[in-house]
Amino acid sequence: MKKLFAFTFVALLFSVSVFAQGKLKTGIWRGVLKPAAGELPFNFEVKDTAGRQQLTIINANERFKVTDIKFNADSVFINMPLFDSEFKLQQQGAGLTGQWIKHLGNRDAATPFTATYGDKWRFFKSPEKPFLNISGRWSAVFGEGADRDTTVGEFKQTGNRITGTFLTTTGDYRYLEGSVSGNKLYLSCFDGGHAFLFTATIKDGQTITDGHFGTTPWAAVKNANAKLPDAYSLTVLKPGYKRIDFSFPDLNGQKVSLNDARFKNKVVILQVMGSWCPNCMDETAYLVNYYKKYHNKGVEVVGLAYERTADFEKSKKAVTQEKNHFNIPYPLLLTGYTNNKKETAKSLPMLSNFLAFPTTIIIDKKGEVRKIYTGFSGPGTGAYYSGFVNEFERLTDNLLAEK
Structure with missing residues (x-):
């Protein structure tokens, strides 16, 4: 009985040490x-x-x-x-x-x-010695048949630990982290809204097979030259259109249109986004700093939010949460349309082949659309992100310099 009491008392002390005073x-x-x-x-x-x-x-x-x-x-x-x-x-x-x-x-x-x-390990407390180091760029194919999607995998492996991401034409899978144990690959990411789990078998230094992403199969081959289509080429304006036209309410219910005086003779960046979207989160973090850098030079940024529901108050709550989290200084508009791509296309009928959240529309000082960028390669993609920032800001500088 004394031993049982002692064990119970020690367990109680441990429990209190983990959850002391709420x-x-x-x-x-x-x-x-x-x-x-x-x-x-x-x-x-x-x-x-x-x-x-x-x-x-x-x-x-x-x-x-x-x-x-x-x-x-x-x-x-x-x-x-x-x-x-x-x-x-x-x-x-x-x-x-x-x-x-x-x-x-x-x-x-x-x-x-x-x-x-107290557990610092992610997948394995004591993983097996890694079969190979798979650092580098890979051409990865997800799905089968008509659902096949070619992506680019970027991995960095040190011992058993591996980090990286997959880039797609609509964005990336953000910061993945995991382990190589023997010939098995494990990667995961959780950001509060999305939970990603990737597993696969490393066949040799050039081939990854038997991959699973949920119920979606995937495989990859090593390819230092793997790349995606130009993100500026995927979504375009329909023939006969030069401008974007809309009138949506901001978080205070006030209608905002590109015809408003604040946008006259300005370079305008339209962010087609949603508070539910992880790549939109990465783009928003970038655009907040971009706005601070370029606003006084003649740039305006506007976010067009497509939420999980068309209910104004529910959407307002979700978008306000994002606004407060990032301290977003530019207006966010509630479109009243859901995050269904067909709904988005209906709300902006001048767009052809709308593919992804986010989509970024660059408008010159005359009010004409000059470029449309599909998806967003966030900071987890390394060189891809740096390349986007350099090109995007070079384009901004050029548009600001135009008379």
């Missing part, structure tokens, strides 16, 4: 989402900041901060700052258990979740 223990945690496709792990760090707890999700070089954490007895509620999702968890032993819930307009999607304190 707080999580500071340090590294390992979280695991459990969708049908398999366990999807990621790491996060808990810190005490200015008297409050802050959680930072770790994906390769990205640090995604979450500050809205509430406690009620043994329950923990974590509201994500973007993408309209949350965790509803219960303290259990040395960890957490519960659900990650995504609010999808007219319904919710819940995924089981657990987390353990």
